[in-house]
Amino acid sequence: MKDFSAILQRREQQHLYRRRKTIDSPQGVEIRYNGQQTLSFCSNDYLGLANHPRLIHAFKKAADEYGVGSGSAHLITGHLRPHEILEEKLAEFFNRPRALVFSTGYMANLGILSALTDRHDVIFEDKLNHASLLDGAQLSRAALKRYHHLDCDHLESLLQESRNQHSIIATDALFSMDGDLAPLPRLAQLAAQYQSLLMIDDAHGIGVLGETGRGCVEYFGLNDHQVPILMGTMGKALGTFGAFVAASEDIIEMLIQDARSYLFTTAPPPAIAAATIESLAIIDDEPWRRAQLQERIEQFRKGAKQLGLALMESHSAIQPIVFWEAQAAVTASEKLLAQKILVPAIRPPTVPQGSARIRITLCANHTTHQVNQLLEGLASL
Ligand SMILES: *Cc1c(COP(=O)(O)O)cnc(C)c1O
Numbered sequence: 001m002k003d004f005s006a007i008l009q010r011r012e013q014q015h016l017y018r019r020r021k022t023i024d025s026p027q028g029v030e031i032r033y034n035g036q037q038t039l040s041f042c043s044n045d046y047l048g049l050a051n052h053p054r055l056i057h058a059f060k061k062a063a064d065e066y067g068v069g070s071g072s073a074h075l076i077t078g079h080l081r082p083h084e085i086l087e088e089k090l091a092e093f094f095n096r097p098r099a100l101v102f103s104t105g106y107m108a109n110l111g112i113l114s115a116l117t118d119r120h121d122v123i124f125e126d127k128l129n130h131a132s133l134l135d136g137a138q139l140s141r142a143a144l145k146r147y148h149h150l151d152c153d154h155l156e157s158l159l160q161e162s163r164n165q166h167s168i169i170a171t172d173a174l175f176s177m178d179g180d181l182a183p184l185p186r187l188a189q190l191a192a193q194y195q196s197l198l199m200i201d202d203a204h205g206i207g208v209l210g211e212t213g214r215g216c217v218e219y220f221g222l223n224d225h226q227v228p229i230l231m232g233t234m235g236k237a238l239g240t241f242g243a244f245v246a247a248s249e250d251i252i253e254m255l256i257q258d259a260r261s262y263l264f265t266t267a268p269p270p271a272i273a274a275a276t277i278e279s280l281a282i283i284d285d286e287p288w289r290r291a292q293l294q295e296r297i298e299q300f301r302k303g304a305k306q307l308g309l310a311l312m313e314s315h316s317a318i319q320p321i322v323f324w325e326a327q328a329a330v331t332a333s334e335k336l337l338a339q340k341i342l343v344p345a346i347r348p349p350t351v352p353q354g355s356a357r358i359r360i361t362l363c364a365n366h367t368t369h370q371v372n373q374l375l376e377g378l379a380s381l
Pocket of ligand 1: 109132176201204233234235242243
């Protein structure tokens with residue numbers, strides 16, 4: 001039997017022990033933590049929709065009409081009208097033939113990769129992909145080949161080794177821990193050249209990037225032939241919960257038939273779907289949120305550079321500052337918290353050994369004053 005208590009103790013000594021914080025308010029740029037108003041630079045609620053009155057109203061209205069639980073899996077009797085409408089709206093929003101809603105992004109990635117490949121196939125992934133893409137490849141039993149972060153030459157050499165096999169290239173579009181972008185145009189070109197299926201996980205680009213918030217595909221001016229599988233989550237900029245895949249008719253039907261994380265799980269509450277329909281409308285109705293987020297990002301980067309902080313190559317809402325050692329990152333996070341500024345420390349195994357960091361996420365609702373407060377906090381470290 002393993003000595004769990006010893007394992008946990010060791011984790012604590014290595015500054016790798018993880019603890020949750022209980023928040024006593026809705027999500028937002030100011031949250032209540034430990035009995036105090038605290039300035040938050042943590043959440044993925046990039047556009048400030050999680051507590052938006054229109055979403056709350058849509059959610060309540062749907063709860064009145066459809067109740068709370070969906071009652072079963074989508075294929076039994078859990079697929080309610082709001083789920084169906086949401087899928088139609090998502091397909092329309094992303095200008096793709098079909099969309100399919102999953103209960104979470106983690107499950108969507110497991111489902112897509114395991115339904116579309118088997119042990120005879122190959123999955124190519126960026127080394128820094130989200131855990132759910134890596135776990136999905138494990139579950140599929142396909143051969144997993146990881147290329148160096150953003151390195152298309154490395155990817156091409158791996159593609160050459162597996163020319164005659166069915167394959168998927170799967171990548172985060174905007175990397176969740178570094179904030180940088182995958183080279184999607186080149187990846188699309190390689191996928192076409194080697195007849196591989198390109199799948200992107202745009203969890204952090206949806207709602208934020210591109211002229212109209214359609215995400216990285218729009219940002220790079222690509223189309224659905226170049227990027228046949230678009231996966232995105234609804235718990236981040238869309239402010240609700242769950243995830244979706246937008247793709248061709250055949251791919252969506254394959255997922256409905258074979259994605260085990262779709263088949264063998266309860267459908268999300270219909271009110272969540274109704275609230276997400278409202279999010280999509282707000283993305284179109286309130287473009288100023290995207291513009292304001294961009295302004296705050298630029299303000300932060302300019303201020304941080306003046307302080308001499310080493311920023312990463314990120315122009316997204318995700319702005320990490322690397323401290324290398326886990327302990328240093330934890331100490332920085334604690335010192336900021338003492339000034340009532342919440343910025344999480346991100347440690348291995350979430351990021352590679354020796355690249356512990358604090359990760360700042362900016363939101364449209366942060367004021368210029370609040371960004372200045374953060375900069376002052378960072379200056380004091
Ligand atoms: C958050 C995230 C997921 C998981 O989505 P959930 O809906 O939270 O399960 C998947 N991929 C990436 C890149 C993410 O950032």
